Amino acid sequence: MPKFTGETGEKEADVKYKAILFDMDGTVLDTLRDLNAAVNRCMEHFGYPTQTIDETRQRVGNGSKRLLELSVPERTDGNKIGELLAWYLPYYNEHANDTTAPYPGIPEMMESLREKGLALAIVSNKPDRTVKELAAIHFPGLLETAVGENEAAGIRRKPWPDTLLAAAAELGVPIRECLYVGDSEVDVLTATRAGMDCASVLWGFRSREEIEAAGGNLFMTEPKELLAYILTA
Structure with a gap:
C-alpha cells in the first residue's frame, strides 16, 4: 500500500x-451485541452457560481466545478452548455484522x-x-x-x-x-x-x-x- x-x-x-x-x-x-450473540451460540453448542451482555462487555478487548477463556468455567482444559475457538471464529466472522x-x-x-x-x-x-x-x-x-x-x-x-x-x-x-x-x-x-x-x-x-x-x-x-x-x- x-x-x-x-x-x-x-x-x-x-x-x-x-x-x-x-x-x-x-x-x-x-460490536457488543454481535460478540455476545456469537459467544452465547458457542457456549450453547458446547454445553456451557450463556453470558450476559455486561459479562461480555467486561471480557472483550484481549482477542477471541481470551474472550472464550473468560466465558467458560475455570480450569477448562486448554484443548477444549482450542475446540471452542475453532468453532467460534468462523461463526463470528459470518455474523460479525448482524447488528454492528x-x-x-x-x-x-x-x-x-x-x-x-x-x-x-x-x-x-x-x-x-x-x-x-x-x-x-x-x-x-x-x-x-x-x-x-x-x-x-x-x-x-x-x-x-x-x-x-x-x-x-x-x-x-x-x-x-x-x-x-x-x-x-x-x-x-x-x-x-x-x-x-x-x-x-x-x-x-x-x-x-x-x-x-x-x-x-x-x-x-x-x-x-x-x-x-x-x-x-
Missing part, C-alpha cells in the same frame, strides 16, 4: 498529529479529519480478515489501512504494539505524529508500548476508573470533543 501523502482535496491542517489510529470494538464500532454499527458521530468525525489531510487507520485484536471486512463496510473511503491480529504474519494481538506499529509503517507516519484512540486499559498499555500518545473514549466498553487505573489520562466523552482536540493539539 502506498504511503499516505495527505492529498485529500484540502490544505493539510497544521496540527500535532498527522495520523489517527482507532481501536475498533467500543471505539468506532458498537458505528457509534453516532464517528463517520462524520472521520470525514472531517480526512478533509483536514489526516491519515486514518483502524487496529484491532479481531482477526485481520474480519477487521478489514468491517472497516470496508462501515468506513468506505475513509481509511488508509486496517490491521488486525495476524500471528502468521508476525502481528501479535494487543497489548503487544505490533498492530499500531504496522499501521504507522503502512501510513509512513512517525510514531510521534500518531495518536491512538481506544476505549480500554489494553489500549492504554498498547499505546505506551508503541511509544504513541493515547486518547481514551468513554462511550465504549470500559469505565473511566478502569482506564485511569491503567494510566490513562486523556478522556473524550463524544466524537465532537475528540475532533476538536485533534485539530487543536
